[in-house]
Amino acid sequence: MEGFTEFRSQLTACRLCPRLVAWREGVAGKKRAHRGEVYWARPVPGFGDPKARLLLFGLAPGAHGSNRTGRPFTGDASGAFLYPLLWEAGLASQRESLPGDGLRLLGVYLTAAVRCAPPENRPTREEILACSAWTRVELALLPELRVYLALGRVAHEALLEQFGLRRSAHPFFHGAHYPLPGGRHLLSSYHVSRQNTQTGRLTREMFLEILLRAKALAGL
Structure with a gap:
């Protein structure tokens, strides 16, 4: 945990992107x-x-969700959709997420391509690139990872860059599955945002199916 403590201390002091x-x-x-x-x-x-074997990789904190609570996917509609399904899949100790509640994720780690809330949930290309350095460090702290589940196109393409893979050969779509070196896997889903879940573009059944597939591939 020492590496995570140092990473957290350095990350939370970051002011690289003025906007x-x-x-x-x-x-x-x-x-x-x-x-x-x-x-x-x-x-x-x-x-x-x-010691996670499965990574869920999102876009960025919500302005009044994670930017308020300090925990990924916590405090807004995205988290209200995600955490009950993690619990149903046997990957979380409880259905809801609140800071200081003792929630444990079981073999799973949550993070995002950008660590600061962007206006209109749209980080710029430069902001994504600036945060990619933090992604490299964070992924290096998780050596047991076997499956990377990208939530949305931005997350998918950010992971492709981490792995040195071409977008044209690995297009984003819901349910995408690409083998990675070392027996690892990249899966992709629509993001668990309100825009997707309340319009029916992403249903509980759709996300639970890909979450269970990721769990199986991770050997959890």
Whole structure:
């Protein structure tokens, strides 16, 4: 855990992207439902099992979700969709996620391509590239990983860059599955965002199916 502690300390002090710094701090407390709350408002570190065999790799913190709570996929609609399915798949100790609640992820680790909340959930190419250095360090701290489940196109393409793979040969689509060296696997799903889950583009059944496939491939 020592490596994770040092990584977390360095990451949460990052101010490399001025636009993201201004947004993550400026948006804090401006939503009526959370007015007056103390927001995390810093880069959001990954969360989960340090011996994880399965990585769920998202886009970026939500302005009033992870940017508020400091835990990936926690405090907004994305987390309300994701965590009950992790629990149903036997990958989480409980159905809900709240900071300080004692939740444990079982063989799973959550992180994202960008660690700061971007305006309109749209990080720029430069911001994604800047955060890719943190991704390299974080993935190196997880040597047991066997399956990488990308949530959305941005996450999918960010992982392709980490692995030195061409986009044209590994296109994004829901249910994509690409073998990686060393018996590892890259799977991809639509993101668990409200825009996808409330429109029916991504259903519980669709996501649970790919989550269980990832679990099996990871040997969990």
